[in-house]
Amino acid sequence: MNLAGPVELAAPALLGQLLVRGDVTLRVTEVEAYGGPQDSASHARHGRTARNAPMWGPPGRAYLYFCYGMHWMLNVVTGPAGVPSAVLIRGAEVVAGLDTVLGRRSTAKATPQLCAGPGKVAQALGLDGAFDGHDLLAPGGLELLEGPPPPRILAGPRLGIGFAAGEDQTRPWRFADGGSRAVLHRKSLLPL
Numbered sequence: 001m002n003l004a005g006p007v008e009l010a011a012p013a014l015l016g017q018l019l020v021r022g023d024v025t026l027r028v029t030e031v032e033a034y035g036g037p038q039d040s041a042s043h044a045r046h047g048r049t050a051r052n053a054p055m056w057g058p059p060g061r062a063y064l065y066f067c068y069g070m071h072w073m074l075n076v077v078t079g080p081a082g083v084p085s086a087v088l089i090r091g092a093e094v095v096a097g098l099d100t101v102l103g104r105r106s107t108a109k110a111t112p113q114l115c116a117g118p119g120k121v122a123q124a125l126g127l128d129g130a131f132d133g134h135d136l137l138a139p140g141g142l143e144l145l146e147g148p149p150p151p152r153i154l155a156g157p158r159l160g161i162g163f164a165a166g167e168d169q170t171r172p173w174r175f176a177d178g179g180s181r182a183v184l185h186r187k188s189l190l191p192l
Contacts (some may be wrong), residue, residue, distance in 0.1 A: 001146060003059035003078045007033040007085035008078040010059075010078035012155070012175040012192065016085055019074075019136075025099030026115060027147055029180040030090035032091045032158045033173040034075070036083060041164035044084035053133075057081035060137040060144065062066030062128055064122070070128050071119030076136060076144065090159075090174070091116040091182045094124070152178030154189035 001017060004116070005011050019086045022055040033041040036055075043052040044130035054063040057145040063075040064110055075086035080127070094101050101124040102108060115124045125142065136144035155160045155172040178191065 001144075002133040003076065004080055004173050005078070007035050007078050007087060008173055010076075010085075011087045011123070011154050011173065013091070013149070014076060015153060015177050016149040017177060018095065018123075018145040018162045019089070019092065019125060020126075020145055021142045022100070023101050024113065024125055026092035026121065026124060026174040027095050028092050028177075029090055029150075029182040030092075030102045030116070030174070030176040032090055032186065033078075033085070033175075034158075035085050036079075039164075041158060041161040041169045042084070043086075046082070052084070055084040057083070058132040060135060062131050062134040062136055062142065064127060064132040065191075066129065067119065072122040072129070074122045074125070074127055074131075077156055080124065088118055089121050090118050091176070091180075091184060092121050092124070093180060093182045100126075113184075114182070116182040116184050150177035153192040154178045154183075154186070155192045159185060 011031045017028050036044045055060050058081040061077040069072050074089045077086050079085040154176045158174045159168050
């Protein structure tokens, strides 16, 4: 998988890839791309900070942040080192480790929406700030592995970025597996 390219190309390429931690394997079903300082929806819009430093690479690192004081959000850093960009993992399907995921999610029932939402993905993998900057391409801990790409990809505007300026609000940088039920707000997506 090529994570060194522009974020808008690397993001859809992450669909179908596998996130593995211990006995849990998740298949990525929904992502959002975030560019550098020119993208007013990106954490890099104000320059490099201690919080967003992993976004500057190298590609293949994890960028985790705590959202609304409630949920960890997992991003995969893309682009060449020194050029900030990351892809938010918005949704996934459980491939292995369902009992562990159910325990981490504090639910007794497996539904298609079990890991649909970025907070749910991080919770299912048992992630916290200790994984910020983690090398996802190295063995051990949390790994990003090759998986089959989906046969159909959908695209549309990113969610929850009402603060962003102009075209950044409507840029079609949210991508989803067209055959998965682990996708939020599907009606706002169109075939790529």
